[in-house]
Amino acid sequence: MTAPTAPSMAAPPAPSMVSRMTALFLRVLTFAFLMVSLVIMTTNTGTIEIGIDEFKVRSKDFYSYRYMLAAIAFGLTYTILQIALTLNHISKRNGAQTSGDGNLVFDFYGDKVVSYILATGAAAAFGATKELKTQLAGLGGDKFFNKGYASASLLLLGFVCTAILSVFSSYALPKKV
Amino acid sequence: MTAPTAPSMAAPPAPSMVSRMTALFLRVLTFAFLMVSLVIMTTNTGTIEIGIDEFKVRSKDFYSYRYMLAAIAFGLTYTILQIALTLNHISKRNGAQTSGDGNLVFDFYGDKVVSYILATGAAAAFGATKELKTQLAGLGGDKFFNKGYASASLLLLGFVCTAILSVFSSYALPKKV
Structure with a gap:
């Protein structure tokens, strides 16, 4: 009874070339979203008028935006590393055969942790922007703050890409048994 | 060559009784954290003094706290459902044999989505509380706002439990092949 299932069970759990290219595409997309989000956030400046006083505000004046910037920086570093590793695998043309369990486990935890960091960065920025915009209305x-929303939205898109990658890397995970 | 590996490969990928009890413990812990977080947040009221005017504030006055409450409600519903399903499995004493691939896939996506929702709920509350406390200082x-921090911290602990459960359910995932 077990004989017919043996060949499929013996197939290596490593991702195929197609899924590798899909992952690469999603990583490049993540990189693009995070990069644009970072540029918008770092170049964003505004003026708050309280009575006759004007206060110049920058992203780094707000704690939540600083956390968001740290999350983007962490996400970018990880994404660039993963793109480099994938290109390295593809250029060697033996990626599917040599990628060990260690790589798959690294991908799994990396995607998981980074997707949580990106999600919390976007959420903190959305929450802070909403309340600040209400408190400092007029x-x-x-x-x-609208640019803050734009930047947080792009970060959210970057998170969605990483969350999809996290689903892939969960399915590619070798069994603990 | 395939004969010796056949028995281990044929073993069901369903979690053992021990891992099922660990998961149940983490779910009960999640439930407790979310419940206390919900109670603190819903009963939290304060007074903001602007000049001689006093404004009574409640959690639902702030958009970020409303999102947080929705995240907690969603997390609680899912956690109660999962606890009920696990108890049902254990009471039948045949959990390991009957839990199909469908359940494992449901656990995987459920834990993943709920952990993201809890993480963003906590992050939005932390970001909003930090900025509101600064803007409305004195x-x-x-x-x-300190109670807001306390509630967000408990939600964060609930998220950590769900994130650990998400790692378990990723490992338990049947292979796509």
Whole structure:
């Protein structure tokens, strides 16, 4: 009874070339989203008017935006590393045969942790922007906070790509048994 | 050559009784954290003094806290469902034999999605609380926002439990092949 299932069970759990290219595409997309999000956030400046005083505000003035920037930086570093590893595998043309269990486990935990970091970065930025915009309504900071929303939205898209990659890397995980 | 490996390969991928009890323990822990977080957040009220005016504030006055409450409600519903399913399996004393691939896939996506929702709920609450506390400093709302931190911290602990469960359910996932 077990004989017919043996060949399929013996197939290596390593991802195929097609799924490797899909993963690479998603990683490049993540990189693009995070990069644009980072540029918008770091170049974002605004002016808050309180009475006759004007205060110049920058992203790094807000704790939540600083956390968001740290999350983007972490995500970018990880994504660049993964793109480099994938290109290295593809260029060697033996990726499917040589990628060991260690790599698959690294991918699994890496994608998982980074996707949580990106999700929390985006959520913190959305939460902070919403409350700041409400509290400082009518003080001239709307454009600044709208750019905050734009940056957080791009980070959210980067998170979605990484979450999909995390599903892939979970399925590729070798069994603990 | 395939004969010696056949018995281990034929073993069901369903989790053992021990891992089922560990998962149940983590789910009960998640339930407790979320429940206390929910109670703190819903009963939290404070007073903001602006000049001679006093404004009563409640959690539902802030958009981020409303999102957080929705995340907790969603997490609680899912956790209670999972506890009920696990108890049902254990009471039947045949959990390991009957849990099909469908259940494992449900656990995998359920844990993954719920852990992301809990993480973003906690992050949004932390980000909003930090910025609100800074903006409204000296207006008497510190106690209100400290309770916001406490509630967000408990939600974060609930997220950590669910993230660990998500690792378990990823390892238990049947192979796509």
